[in-house]
Amino acid sequence: MSKQEKIVTMFDDIAGTYDVANRVLSFGVDKSWRKDACDKTYELYNQKSIDIILDVACGTGDMCEFWDKHAEKNSVKVKKIVGVDPSTGMLNEAKKKDLNAEFQIAEAKKLPFETDSVDILSISYGLRNVIDRKEGLEEFYRVLKPGGLLVILEFTKLKKASIASRVRDFYMKKILPLVGGLLSKNYEAYSYLPNSIEGFLTKEMLIDELKEIGFDIKVDKGYSLDISTLIISQK
Template identity: 35%
Template sequence: MSPSRASLQKKPREVAAMFDDVARRYDLTNAVLTGGIDHLWRRAVTKAVGAAPGERVLDIAAGTGTSSEPYADAGVEVVPADFSIGMLREGYRRRPDLPFTAADATRLPFADDSFDVVTMSFGLRNVEDVDAALREFLRVTRPGGRLVVCEFSTPVVPGLREVYGKGVLKVLPAVARRTSSNPDAYVYLSESIEAWPAQEELGRSVRAAGWTQVRWRNLTGGIAAIHHAVRAH
């Protein structure tokens, strides 16, 4: 099952089922579709998070845990969480040492002030209520703690927006048919990227949720962007 059209009114069960379907080959498909650049983006996120041993990180929408592994391997306590049980099962199969946790971003199963950092990569646009999720992230973050969100965004390089929107995004489903167990899911994914707000608009949403020191950095000409924020003391 996959949502027939992308919108900002997602049906959580349909989105979760979609990710369940693609879990086994999700990481491979992402690498193929991005030409391997997704690894560079994730490395940039890890650097932006800047977690040190002794800190606790919530990696929400962690999927199979690929984004969580660098923290764990560096001795940082990390909790990979996702609302797709299929993704979590695949992640646990790969890394049974990580505490994979089923979690809805809008209703996190964690106490207030539980984490030094909350990070989310390429998952916020799949959340039913983005504003509620951003408030939940604030709730579970300790005062002075950090938010780092990486998401597809709006290209800022002249000409790139047209090439990306009219070219790359349109061929994603066709390419996915070669590697994905559910190619139709990538119709939804490409449409959700096109429907997602630009950098400044997302920044305003982060501020409205109560975060401070909001800023962002473009990756690959704005195809993706990393938003940073801090919870006030």
């Protein structure tokens, strides 16, 4: 089994307990990060009618729900919200929620969308799991309309050790595997999370990769002492 297949299988295994574990482990703070990302994006895109919002690595559908909920508050009409993910387990959980979105099985590097067709493409806490990241980012660039926005929420590696990074590391390495492991009965999956952050990029490195592909960086912001990062870039 390839590394990518192993990651997807791991998400299949924890799909049933993913939402509960997520809310417990994040104390619900991720909601404010997601809300802010949606509001900033709608404001920046500044279109009252949007054809397609695509959420890649949609998991159990959280971001699709946020895009829908915050459209009305921003006086935006969104014609279609689509979530894609290679994990059938995660997609099945998303489908149970009866959200105002469609769900399809697909990987980041091969999206079932035409060139220049998507207004907004988001990926929340998913990019770390995309093994062929460069191909994925190039695919995002391909499907976005000129002027379309790429919205990345992610746990990036911190450049310098700070008090915040030590607290985050302690929480991620010690508490999260324990609590996540107990809730999901899959300790390996919740030990993977801190390791995948260690093996990921700093915010600065990710911005460089995006610029290389041709994206123009519009927003680059840290939440809760840089525990989470938001990058909005434009094609």
